[in-house]
Each structure stands twice: as structure tokens, then as C-alpha cells.
Amino acid sequence: MNIKLQKSTLHLQSNIAITGSKSETNRLLLLQALYPNITIDNISNSDDAQLMQKALSSTETVKDIHHAGTAMRFLTAYYATRDGQEITLTGSSRMQERPIKILVEALQQLGADIQYTNNEGYPPLRINGKKLTKNSVTLAANVSSQYISALLLIAPTLKNGISLTLDGNITSVPYINMTLSLLNELGVQTNFEGNIITVAAFKALSATKKFTVESDWSSASYFYSLIALSKIGTEITLSSYKKNSLQGDSCLAEIYTKFGVETSFQNNSITLCKTREATQETIKLDLKNAPDIAQTIAVTAFGLQLSCEMIGLHTLKIKETDRLVALKTELEKLGASVDITDESLHLHKATNINENISIATYKDHRMAMAFAPLSLRVPIQIEKADVVSKSFPDFWADIQKIGIKVTET
Structure with missing residues (x-):
């Protein structure tokens, strides 16, 4: 299944229940x-x-x-x-x-x-x-x-x-x-x-x-990206999450403050709200404890036309695909300039985002979901989009609920 994501705008307020970690x-x-x-x-x-x-x-x-x-x-x-x-x-x-x-x-x-x-x-x-x-x-x-x-x-x-x-x-x-x-x-x-x-x-x-089982923080990362790429005041509430999470990817709450997203915890839920624009031109992160969110962060930074330097990514080469090579390839199709080593990625600040680019997913669920938030900036296509079932089968239905326009091609 290939899909097209039209250029979209998120609803100002949304609620999504995410499956267990x-x-x-x-x-x-x-x-x-x-x-x-x-x-x-x-x-x-x-x-x-x-x-x-x-x-x-x-x-x-x-x-x-x-x-x-x-x-x-x-x-x-x-x-x-x-x-x-x-x-x-x-x-x-x-x-x-x-x-x-x-x-x-x-x-x-x-x-x-x-x-x-x-x-x-x-x-x-x-x-x-x-x-x-x-x-x-x-x-x-x-x-x-x-x-x-x-x-x-x-x-x-x-x-x-x-x-x-x-x-x-x-x-x-x-x-x-x-x-x-x-x-x-x-x-x-x-x-x-x-x-x-x-x-x-x-x-x-x-x-x-x-x-x-607490809901999956890795799955929450795509909603953090969507909020970061939205206008100030947009918010999404996700359930079921706890403040003292066992999951390493819960560091998202702190990391995404760099992109202007604040997280509040209440009644086993988190609410993500875009409160301001990003103030740093270069985002620098060591993700050795949470490498699975690297793709999402790289795409967020690209969409906001920021530069981004990430280290601690050596395990990404033995995932569903070599995620560092895949990220570089797909981001550069969109107009990015990316340098990678065996354990790092450096995204240079972009001045333009190419439209209607078809993103290859390499049988990797995170490639499909990480690039979807760019539909808040430009229309984009995702190849073999059903690969998301590996970790988040409801992903495409859920992002439609919050305002993303999805059509099968």
C-alpha cells in the first residue's frame, strides 16, 4: 500500500489512545x-x-x-x-x-x-x-x-x-x-x-x-513531531502514560522542549502543546540511550529548517535497515544536506523542502512514520506504508483523526 499525504493542518485539540509499549x-x-x-x-x-x-x-x-x-x-x-x-x-x-x-x-x-x-x-x-x-x-x-x-x-x-x-x-x-x-x-x-x-x-x-503495560513512547514520538511542526497553541492528548516511565524514549518530553513542545502529565495521559517556536538553530543530542527516536528528530529538525547533530547512533546500522543510510538518502531527496558516520548524523539547515517526494521505507516502520509529519509543510508520498503494522498498526487512522489528509495511491 502506497499513500499520499496532502498538505494538512492539525486540529487545535485532539485525543489519541496508543497501544501498549x-x-x-x-x-x-x-x-x-x-x-x-x-x-x-x-x-x-x-x-x-x-x-x-x-x-x-x-x-x-x-x-x-x-x-x-x-x-x-x-x-x-x-x-x-x-x-x-x-x-x-x-x-x-x-x-x-x-x-x-x-x-x-x-x-x-x-x-x-x-x-x-x-x-x-x-x-x-x-x-x-x-x-x-x-x-x-x-x-x-x-x-x-x-x-x-x-x-x-x-x-x-x-x-x-x-x-x-x-x-x-x-x-x-x-x-x-x-x-x-x-x-x-x-x-x-x-x-x-x-x-x-x-x-x-x-x-x-x-x-x-x-x-x-504503559503505552508506547516510541509511538508518541511521531505526535511530538507533528506538534513541533504545527502552529503555536496546537495540542494533542495521548493515553496511557506515566511520569516515571520505564521506557528510555520517554526522554522525548525533555528533548522536544528544544522544538517548542511542552508536555504535561495528568490522569495517566500526556498532553503535548506547541507553546513557542524553536530558539536554537542547531539541535545537539546524544541518543545512545534512545536511538529509536533519531529518525523522528531528524525529520522534525528538517521540517523546521534547523540544523541537527546527533551522536550515539551506532545501533541504527543493524536495525530493520541501515537507518543512517536510509535517513540520508530520503532526506536528501527532499532537499536536505546530510553527513553520516557509523554512529552520527549531521543535518545541515535547509532552505527549501521539495514537494511530492516519494519516501522509500526499506521495510522499516519507523521510516514510514517519521516522515509523515512533513505533510504539515508539503504534500508527500509514503511507499509501502502498511509497514507501520510492525509497531503501530493504527498509525494512519490515528493521524487522520487529528487532521492529516491520507489517501491510498
Whole structure:
């Protein structure tokens, strides 16, 4: 499905309910598989969460998680601990290009039996589940926090828990803390000091434990961008959010003050309001703890004709696509000048935005959604727009509710 977004104006006031966090949902689904007494409310309706649920409930010996990267990492660890169960874990062609060797080697340090069925270091994986008795493991810390969280989630079920040493600079610390917080809420004892994380063994839940998933902050980022590109006084209320969020992308509330957007918290909702124009000509950010919002921020800055310098983006090269290259390519079609390295992006101030440009999405949900707010400046087309179902299936319907004119082409 390709769509055209006509040049639009947002309604002055709008309300949108956003589905549960994909990150929290997938962590809780894995914990629920390990501890069936867990119940979960406000589960994400994203493709990734549905694929995770399907894989966990399926009795098939081949588990195909398509394009769900979090599920690939978490399920690799999960099935490595399923004593006597042998499965093959595979995914889409892009998934088979995304590295997983660091996680596999860490699990092998614990005694796991995992082989590559095609290219070494990449899915598909043949996993022969067994009881893992070792508890000491070292892992490179600067690639993906999902590798770390995968180990932490299975740790309570291991006989001796886990002592995890992180080698190097740690990436996306908020996502690690999210995992540890959910374990703590379950009753698991954890400790995170310096570069060492310990998780104690935890036998079983004695009673039902209910978790309610907070709505997804990554999904909220596109509404922050829309408000930033709107006229002063425009506001959107989003539910359900909390001030003390476990999600790293909640830093949006602070970051978008640079673009003139203020966030107020009330009754499990946030209201975003454009209160002023941006006062800085260059936005400088280190996004090592929240790299998933880089695309949205880059497009916001471009739409406001600001320059933007972002570092800490090294994990973007191993996402659904190489997001740094994709951003540079699509922004330059619109008239931008962009410099990238392996971990940074520098957007130069634009003087013009080209109209009716067709944005390629590279099978990446965030490419589709990040560029949509530019429809407040110029008409724009989004190719293969249904890719948003990976994390936010209701996206196109929701932005129509607030004033964006969307037509299929």
C-alpha cells in the first residue's frame, strides 16, 4: 500500500489512545512463558508482539518470527533453556542479515547448545534446549541492549541465576533498567553496579501477578513531531502514560522542549502543546540511550529548517535497515544536506523542502512514520506504508483523526 499525504493542518485539540509499549510487552510475554501466573493488560497490538505470542504458543518445531528483532533475541535465550525441546528459529531475509553471534556466544558460555543452520553469526538457529547450570557470562556491551535483556529475562529460571559482566561502553541503559525493573516487580532480586549485573534465581510465583503495560513512547514520538511542526497553541492528548516511565524514549518530553513542545502529565495521559517556536538553530543530542527516536528528530529538525547533530547512533546500522543510510538518502531527496558516520548524523539547515517526494521505507516502520509529519509543510508520498503494522498498526487512522489528509495511491 502506497499513500499520499496532502498538505494538512492539525486540529487545535485532539485525543489519541496508543497501544501498549512493544518493549514492555515482549519482556512480559517472555516472563509470562516462564511464570504462567503472570497476567498482562494493555498488550501491544504490534506485529512484533503478535509474532512473539504466536511463537511462544506454537507447538511447531520451526519458529518463524519474520521481521521481529526483539523476538529473535529474546526467544533465542528462552529456547536455549527449554530442556529437551529442539527448535529452529528463523525470520525474514532481512532478519537473516542481522547479527546474533554476540548473544549466541554468551549463551554458549552458560552451556547452551545452539548451531547456525546457514551463515555463521546469523539466523536461522538450531537450538537444542537444556538446563543451563553455569552462571557467569561476559558480553560486549556496545551493540544491542536486547542481547543483555535476553540474558536477564531467563536468568531467574537458571539454577544459580546470572552474573553478567558487560565489556565496554553500555548502550541503551534505560532498556536494561526496564528489564530489571520488571524482574524486581515480579519479586526477583537484581543488582546493577558498574559493568556487572547480577540476577538471583527465582523459583515460582505463589500467586497471580498482574502487569499493566504503559503505552508506547516510541509511538508518541511521531505526535511530538507533528506538534513541533504545527502552529503555536496546537495540542494533542495521548493515553496511557506515566511520569516515571520505564521506557528510555520517554526522554522525548525533555528533548522536544528544544522544538517548542511542552508536555504535561495528568490522569495517566500526556498532553503535548506547541507553546513557542524553536530558539536554537542547531539541535545537539546524544541518543545512545534512545536511538529509536533519531529518525523522528531528524525529520522534525528538517521540517523546521534547523540544523541537527546527533551522536550515539551506532545501533541504527543493524536495525530493520541501515537507518543512517536510509535517513540520508530520503532526506536528501527532499532537499536536505546530510553527513553520516557509523554512529552520527549531521543535518545541515535547509532552505527549501521539495514537494511530492516519494519516501522509500526499506521495510522499516519507523521510516514510514517519521516522515509523515512533513505533510504539515508539503504534500508527500509514503511507499509501502502498511509497514507501520510492525509497531503501530493504527498509525494512519490515528493521524487522520487529528487532521492529516491520507489517501491510498
